[in-house]
Amino acid sequence: xxxxxxxxxxxxxxxxxxxxxxxALKLKQVPYDYLEEDLPNNKSSLLLQYNPVHKxxxxxxxxxxxxxxxxxxxxYIDETWKQSPLLxxxxxxxxxxxxxxxFADEKCMPxxxxxxxxxxxxxxxxxxxxxxxxxxxxxxLEGKLFFGGETINFADVATGYIGFWARIVEEITGxxxxxxxxxxxxxxxxxxxxxxxxxxxxxxxxxKLIELNSGFLKMYLAxxx
Amino acid sequence: xxxxxxxxxFWPSMFGMRCRIALAAKGVKYEYKDEDLRNKSELLxxxxxxxxxxxxxxxxxxxxxxxxxxxxYIDETWSDKCPLxxxxPYQRAQARFWVDYVDKKFxxxxxxxxxxxxxxxxxxxxxxxESLKLLEGELGDKPFFGGEKLGFLDVAIxxxxxxxxxxxxxxxxxxxxxxxxxxxWTKRCMEIESVSKSLVDPHKVYGFVLQLKKAFGIE
Numbered sequence: 001x002x003x004x005x006x007x008x009x010x011x012x013x014x015x016x017x018x019x020x021x022x023x024a025l026k027l028k029q030v031p032y033d034y035l036e037e038d039l040p041n042n043k044s045s046l047l048l049q050y051n052p053v054h055k056x057x058x059x060x061x062x063x064x065x066x067x068x069x070x071x072x073x074x075x076y077i078d079e080t081w082k083q084s085p086l087l088x089x090x091x092x093x094x095x096x097x098x099x100x101x102x103f104a105d106e107k108c109m110p111x112x113x114x115x116x117x118x119x120x121x122x123x124x125x126x127x128x129x130x131x132x133x134x135x136x137x138x139x140x141l142e143g144k145l146f147f148g149g150e151t152i153n154f155a156d157v158a159t160g161y162i163g164f165w166a167r168i169v170e171e172i173t174g175x176x177x178x179x180x181x182x183x184x185x186x187x188x189x190x191x192x193x194x195x196x197x198x199x200x201x202x203x204x205x206x207x208k209l210i211e212l213n214s215g216f217l218k219m220y221l222a223x224x225x
Numbered sequence: 226x227x228x229x230x231x232x233x234x235f236w237p238s239m240f241g242m243r244c245r246i247a248l249a250a251k252g253v254k255y256e257y258k259d260e261d262l263r264n265k266s267e268l269l270x271x272x273x274x275x276x277x278x279x280x281x282x283x284x285x286x287x288x289x290x291x292x293x294x295x296x297x298y299i300d301e302t303w304s305d306k307c308p309l310x311x312x313x314p315y316q317r318a319q320a321r322f323w324v325d326y327v328d329k330k331f332x333x334x335x336x337x338x339x340x341x342x343x344x345x346x347x348x349x350x351x352x353x354x355e356s357l358k359l360l361e362g363e364l365g366d367k368p369f370f371g372g373e374k375l376g377f378l379d380v381a382i383x384x385x386x387x388x389x390x391x392x393x394x395x396x397x398x399x400x401x402x403x404x405x406x407x408x409x410w411t412k413r414c415m416e417i418e419s420v421s422k423s424l425v426d427p428h429k430v431y432g433f434v435l436q437l438k439k440a441f442g443i444e
Contacts, residue, residue, distance in 0.1 A: 053326060053359070065315055072321040079314040091301040095289045102291060103275070136275055 007032035008061040010047050012039045013204050014212045016161035017070040018058035023157050024074050026198050028081045071101055074158060086154040094154075100140045100147060101158035107133045108162050112169050112177065116213075117220060127175050134178055137162065138186035145192065156193055163190025164203070168213050230255035231283040233269050235262055236425055237433045239332070240292035241280040242384035245423035247296050250375065251303040293324060296380065309377040317377075323363055323370070324381040330356050335388055339395040339434050340443050350396050357404040364406065368413055375417055379410075383420055386411040390427035391434040 009025070009032050011018030025032055037047055037057050050059045050066035059066050060073045067076050078086045087094050111130035118126050137159065141147060147155035163186075166177040180187045193199060232248065232255050234241035248255050260269055260279050272288035273281045282289045282298065289298045300309045310317050334356065337349035360382070364370055370378035389400050389411075401408045414420045438444070 062315070067315070067318045067322070069322050069325050072318050072325060075321060076314050076318040079317065091298050092284075092287055092289070094301065095294050095298045098294045098297065099289075099291055102294065139275075 006061075006063060008035060009033070010035045010037055010044075010050065010057050010059040010061070012037050012057045014039075014209060015057055016165055019202060019204075020157055020161055021058045021060060021070055021073050021077070022202050023160070023199055024077045024086060026202060027086070027152075027157070028077065028084050030077070030081050071105070071158060074101075074154065078154065086157055088148070088153060096140075097147065097153055097155040097158075100137070100155040103133075103140070104137060104159035104162050108137055108159075109165065112162075112165060115173060115175055115177070116169050116217060123173065123175065127177065130177055131182075134162070134166065134186060135183060138183050138189075141185050141189055143185060146189065152193065152196070160190075160193045160199065163194055164209075166190070168209055171210055172214055172217060228253075229283075229285050231258060232256070233258050233260055233266070233272065233279050233281040233283065235260050235279050237387070237430050238279060239384035239388065242387065242423055242425070243292050243381055244280045244282060244295050244299070246380045246383070246419050247299045247309060249419035249423050250307045250309070250380070251299065252306055253299070253303055293328070293381070296377065300377070307375075309371075309375075309380055311371065311376065320370070320377045323360070323378050327356075327360075327382055327385070331385055335385070335392060338392045339388075340438070340441070342444075346396060350398055353392070354400070354403045357400065357407045361404060361406045364410055369410070375414065375420070379414055383411060383414045384424060386414075387424050387427050387430050388434075391431040394431055395434065395438075 007025070007030060009018070009021060011022070011034060013036060022034075035044075035046070037044055039057070043055060047057065047059065048055055050061060051057075051068040054068060056068070058070055058073060059068045060076065061067075062076075062080070067073050074086065087097055108130070111126070111133045114126040115123060115130050140155070144150075146152045147159070152160075163178070169175065170177050178187050178190060194203065230248070230253055232241070232244055234244070234257060236259055245257070258266070258268070260266060262279075265277060268283075269279065269281060270277055272283055273279075273290045276290060278290070280290075280292055280295060282295045284298075284302070289295050296309065310320060331353070334349050334353045337345060338353060341349065367373075369375050370382070393400055415424070
């Protein structure tokens, strides 16, 4: 095993971005200390010290040196602990994996947030747009079991949160984002990914995620008035 | 078999310029194709069907999209010459973090500075200066973000400097006065051939911005 040194992760149990860092650490069997941040209102002085630019979780601290932004952290983890590599070797395949990771973050997630934060006709429009982004994400799978082919790779770990996030939004808003009929490949992939033992055992309890995000929605709607 | 490398680009694009610098730094021969973004070519639509945007690098027929993904691809494929990312994982993470910061903040601030007025523009100007000062802090006493030589972060940021004249003219302020250290770094980069031959004339960019303002009815 590669040198572990002292590894700390500042996270929040409800953050999908912290969760994907946990997935990467677990897949590579890297021991770490987890520090739970009391978000959103009570950020620790440690977090503010380690991520002064964005003041957000997750932050990985290795040998006392902080790394912020979850995709940057994923690449760091892959380069530092070489066992169970996440990124493939071939530059073209690496580019593909990075492309889909970025797409999920920059297109799918904001589109789903728009569904979450809207109502009525506006929400219906947001649902259509979100479904478009998810259909595009599905095309990245190219009919395979995972983005990595037979096994998971960087893109699966980076985008896997989209599967359960869509279901959170669906449950709270009563909309349909990923369905087996129009997105069979994506639907199957998200279920398959979330069933993997290492992935499954890290998942926060479903009812708590629903409660947390319902709470966020209430706060958000109240702030509009 | 010789490599076939094509760059689909648009001359004032900061994101395209990043790719031009990287290819030039590594001595990669490529074909430059300037796109008319109001009339996108079939090749662009075929190579980037998802975003339909430039830049796109086409290497032996296979497309790579998104400028940061392209930069890393170039660095990994032509790894023997002028490595852009450092070898230490922590320093690589820092470079990636700051490029992510620039992409999230700077482009949008720039757009607001040239296309808005009043309070929105003033806020954008203020935030732009704050961003540059933050980057100055990251640069420290080093000649380049990459240390003694041009690195990943330098290549990613320096193209934005071609838009500074346009920002200053539209926003009626001086970035040079507020961020002299940043400007000094820009001049150092311009002394490097792969940078100077890849960047466009800021006055031409300003001309382009004026055309955009006219086209969008922005006064």
